[in-house]
Amino acid sequence: KQEVTQIPAALSVPEGENLVLNCSFTDSAIYNLQWFRQDPGKGLTSLLLIQSSQREQTSGRLNASLDKSSGRSTLYIAASQPGDSATYLCASGAGYQKVTFGTGTKLQVIP
Amino acid sequence: DGGITQSPKYLFRKEGQNVTLSCEQNLNHDAMYWYRQDPGQGLRLIYYSQIVNDFQKGDIAEGYSVSREKKESFPLTVTSAQKNPTAFYLCASSISRGGYTFGSGTRLTVV
Numbered sequence: 001k002q003e004v005t006q007i008p009a010a011l012s013v014p015e016g017e018n019l020v021l022n023c024s025f026t027d028s029a030i031y032n033l034q035w036f037r038q039d040p041g042k043g044l045t046s047l048l049l050i051q052s053s054q055r056e057q058t059s060g061r062l063n064a065s066l067d068k069s070s071g072r073s074t075l076y077i078a079a080s081q082p083g084d085s086a087t088y089l090c091a092s093g094a095g096y097q098k099v100t101f102g103t104g105t106k107l108q109v110i111p
Numbered sequence: 112d113g114g115i116t117q118s119p120k121y122l123f124r125k126e127g128q129n130v131t132l133s134c135e136q137n138l139n140h141d142a143m144y145w146y147r148q149d150p151g152q153g154l155r156l157i158y159y160s161q162i163v164n165d166f167q168k169g170d171i172a173e174g175y176s177v178s179r180e181k182k183e184s185f186p187l188t189v190t191s192a193q194k195n196p197t198a199f200y201l202c203a204s205s206i207s208r209g210g211y212t213f214g215s216g217t218r219l220t221v222v
Contacts, residue, residue, distance in 0.1 A: 032209075096142045096159070
């Protein structure tokens with residue numbers, strides 16, 4: 001059974017800092033790895049989707065990488081802003097209903 | 112714009128009452144899902160459907176029911192058999208090997 005772990009559970013950084021969020025998974029037989037952002041009381045917003053054949057994806061200040069062989073994905077946020085404060089979740093996908101979510105990293109960016 | 116619409120945003124249920132949460136998508140996605148999110152816990156799968164008129168139980172289906180009469184719609188009924196229904200409910204959709212798109216959620220409270 002796939003297990004997805006996100007460490008740390010919470011992170012607090014000063015504004016402007018570059019930061020990395022980590023996601024590890026136990027089964028490398030995945031189709032894709034997706035990163036989400038969740039604001040309090042809101043749904044999940046997709047940030048980046050990396051297919052298994054890809055190594056990374058970029059969107060603005062965000063860059064996500066995928067290393068299937070080591071079972072790791074990272075989300076890099078450049079020049080963090082207070083508006084980046086949210087919970088970030090990763091999810092490994094291996095088919096329609098075979099998606100496993102991590103429990104998230106709660107990020108606080110301090111002005 | 113394509114997306115998933117969940118309604119209502121807030122829902123209150125009396126003891127012994129059945130309530131139905133709506134989920135509609137215009138993304139032409141084949142698969143739809145219902146998740147439950149409790150404070151401090153991860154996402155738990157309630158039901159999923161890959162095609163019209165077919166759906167499967169997830170990890171916590173007891174006390175819930177669904178239907179999939181149209182590709183665009185996947186309503187969730189929380190029955191009186193669900194003893195602890197207070198939670199945040201999220202609907203999602205996907206295509207094969209694709210990432211998930213989530214709705215904005217429905218917060219259900221028992222009064």
